[in-house]
Amino acid sequence: MVRVVFLHPDLGIGGAERLVVDAAVALRSRGCQVQIWTAHYDPMHCFSETLDPALPVVCVGDWLPRSLCGFFHALFAYLRMIYVALYLLLFNREGFDVVFCDQVSACIPVLRLARHRKKVLFYCHFPDQLLTTRRSLLKRLYRAPLDWLEETTTGMADRVLVNSRFTAGVFRQTFPRLKDVHTDVLYPSVNPYSFDIPVTKRLGDLVPEGRSVVFLSINRYERKKDLPLALHAMAALRERLGEGRLWERVQLVVAGGYDSRVRENVEHHKELRALCRSLGLEAHLTFIRSFSDMQKVNLLKQCTCVLYTPANEHFGIVPVEAMYCRCPVVAAASGGPLESVANGETGFLCQPTPESFSAAMERFVREPQLKQAMGEAGRERVVRCFSLQAFTEQLHRHVLSLTE
Numbered sequence: 252m253v254r255v256v257f258l259h260p261d262l263g264i265g266g267a268e269r270l271v272v273d274a275a276v277a278l279r280s281r282g283c284q285v286q287i288w289t290a291h292y293d294p295m296h297c298f299s300e301t302l303d304p305a306l307p308v309v310c311v312g313d314w315l316p317r318s319l320c321g322f323f324h325a326l327f328a329y330l331r332m333i334y335v336a337l338y339l340l341l342f343n344r345e346g347f348d349v350v351f352c353d354q355v356s357a358c359i360p361v362l363r364l365a366r367h368r369k370k371v372l373f374y375c376h377f378p379d380q381l382l383t384t385r386r387s388l389l390k391r392l393y394r395a396p397l398d399w400l401e402e403t404t405t406g407m408a409d410r411v412l413v414n415s416r417f418t419a420g421v422f423r424q425t426f427p428r429l430k431d432v433h434t435d436v437l438y439p440s441v442n443p444y445s446f447d448i449p450v451t452k453r454l455g456d457l458v459p460e461g462r463s464v465v466f467l468s469i470n471r472y473e474r475k476k477d478l479p480l481a482l483h484a485m486a487a488l489r490e491r492l493g494e495g496r497l498w499e500r501v502q503l504v505v506a507g508g509y510d511s512r513v514r515e516n517v518e519h520h521k522e523l524r525a526l527c528r529s530l531g532l533e534a535h536l537t538f539i540r541s542f543s544d545m546q547k548v549n550l551l552k553q554c555t556c557v558l559y560t561p562a563n564e565h566f567g568i569v570p571v572e573a574m575y576c577r578c579p580v581v582a583a584a585s586g587g588p589l590e591s592v593a594n595g596e597t598g599f600l601c602q603p604t605p606e607s608f609s610a611a612m613e614r615f616v617r618e619p620q621l622k623q624a625m626g627e628a629g630r631e632r633v634v635r636c637f638s639l640q641a642f643t644e645q646l647h648r649h650v651l652s653l654t655e
Contacts, residue, residue, distance in 0.1 A: 255349045259353060296510070351372045375414070466558050497616055559581065
């Protein structure tokens with residue numbers, strides 16, 4: 252039996268966490284013994300699979316700070332993961348053969364300290380150094396050693412996987428010293444057991460009566476997700492439809508991953524509410540802060556269309572989840588959605604402007620039949636290109652090859 256340990260910095264409910272949980276469940280289904288080790292885990296804010304005793308989650312190091320006065324988040328994330336790796340080497344009694352780590356590569360040199368060196372598979376969602384800005388000299392000086400460390404330690408992995416062809420290209424540009432490192436694309440998948448469930452709650456509790464066209468935005472309350480685009484697109488749609496019967500049928504639901512410990516989540520939620528008031532959209536907009544797996548499925552299955560606003564998203568699992576639930580997608584025409592969404596078939600790929608998004612949204616208002624036609628096409632595309640079976644087979648093959 253192959254023993255696999257997953258190392259992940261913060262096991263919340265984001266797209267990266269969804270992939271880690273799906274990967275653990277996939278390998279367990281192939282007879283592997285799996286554990287997830289993390290620096291933070293909240294049973295009240297997690298994916299339901301992690302509550303199963305058969306998928307043990309070990310949380311260590313949560314007492315370590317996440318930042319210093321709101322600064323140095325990256326540095327402390329690296330330190331927390333290094334601590335988790337050290338704790339794994341010193342106190343894990345069950346042993347392991349392969350370590351699957353993602354997001355933070357700084358722990359890889361620590362794993363090499365094992366008495367019998369273990370194989371490390373690193374999954375690159377996106378280079379960490381590209382997820383922050385460098386507006387000041389101090390920030391550039393602070394990030395320089397961390398960027399060097401990220402590139403160096405990523406190259407120490409025995410195998411590197413990426414989540415899309417787009418990320419593979421960015422990997423090459425970002426890490427020039429790793430030109431000889433081979434990267435394989437492993438697309439995230441959708442676990443059908445999480446979505447093939449009946450609708451248990453209608454949207455009537457979330458939207459006013461008569462709102463038959465419901466647009467849905469699902470993303471964390473982070474500024475880089477460009478959630479204001481969805482609100483400005485709604486305002487532009489109002490201009491297109493006029494203040495009449497068609498507009499009164501429309502509602503936008505903004506459902507976001509929200510953690511009160513994260514200052515940006517709190518601040519951005521307030522910013523979006525203020526923007527909603529300034530645009531006069533209060534009656535046509537519903538905010539949801541965090542949600543359960545069941546609530547997400549209910550939303551995806553009942554909404555007319557998903558608005559996916561981030562530009563240059565490295566992959567983006569939400570469009571794939573939406574399509575599996577027969578929900579069309581309007582997404583920014585860049586990054587991962589270029590590979591997941593079939594433009595004009597399963598949704599629309601648009602320029603990240605209110606005008607472009609609202610033009611696509613207007614079609615769903617005026618052409619109700621698009622919902623069903625594109626929804627069916629989306630379901631077929633996910634089954635064909637992003638199935639759990641394909642994901643499981645590829646990942647299992649990578650893990651076995653590392654143990655041979």
